[in-house]
Amino acid sequence: MARVRRAEVRERVLAAAAGVFAEKGIAAARMADVAAAAGFTRGAVYSNFANKAELVAAVVDAASDRVAARGAAVFDPAVAPSALPDSLGALVAGGPLVDRRLALELAVQASRDPGLRATLAEPRRRQRRVVAEAITAYAAARGLTPPVRADVLAAVLLALVTSLTIERLVDPDGLPAEALRHALAPLLPA
Incomplete structure (x- = not known):
């Protein structure tokens, strides 16, 4: 058997x-x-991660990078401005279920654990930076002006995506796609 x-x-x-x-x-x-x-x-796990806290931090980093990449992809300059609300709606509705549940678990645990809260801070900042850079590049490529600064817009959009993801986990049919599209449209560059 080949070694992994x-x-x-x-x-x-x-x-x-x-x-x-x-x-x-x-x-x-x-x-x-x-x-x-x-x-x-367990030896294989411990040969890569000294303890659970280190493993949690690595999971946070990996999950944060996935969210940042999906968020930045929404602002691909090939996407028409009129399609941005639908792209963001797909971001809320899509993504692996494990990532959505993990986001909820991390938020709940971080509310109780200052150490985890500190672990989450830099990856969340990185997410906002990546999305803000994508918004800035999108607006420049399309000749648009975002309604607010790109860093503020990125923070608001990521917070909305997180909140709406939680809402959809609890009540998958409670937020129709059309309502989501209308709620997001005023926040986006047009």
Whole structure:
């Protein structure tokens, strides 16, 4: 049997940890649960992450990068301004369920845990920077002026996406796509 590369082990452990944290909650999840979900021993998990706090921080970084990339992709200059509300609506409605549940779990845990709150701060700032840069590039490429500064718009849009994602987790049919499109349209460059 071929040996699995260290980078692949790390990626599989991160993916498994995101799933376990989203399903069981960070507090209830054990490193043994993560190892089992990844298909490795606890030793493989601990050879990549010294402890659960380090694993949580790495999961936060990876999840944050995924959110930033999806958020920035909304502002692809090839997307017409009239399509932006639908693209943002797809961002709220789409994405892997594990990422949406993980976002909710991280928010809940961070409200109770100052250490996790500190761990989340820089990745969240990075998300806002990446999306703000995408908004700025989009507006420049399209000759548009955003209704507010790009950094403020990025923060508001990411907060709305997070809140609406939580709302859709609780009540998937409670927010029709049309209502979402109308709510987001005034915030976007046109």
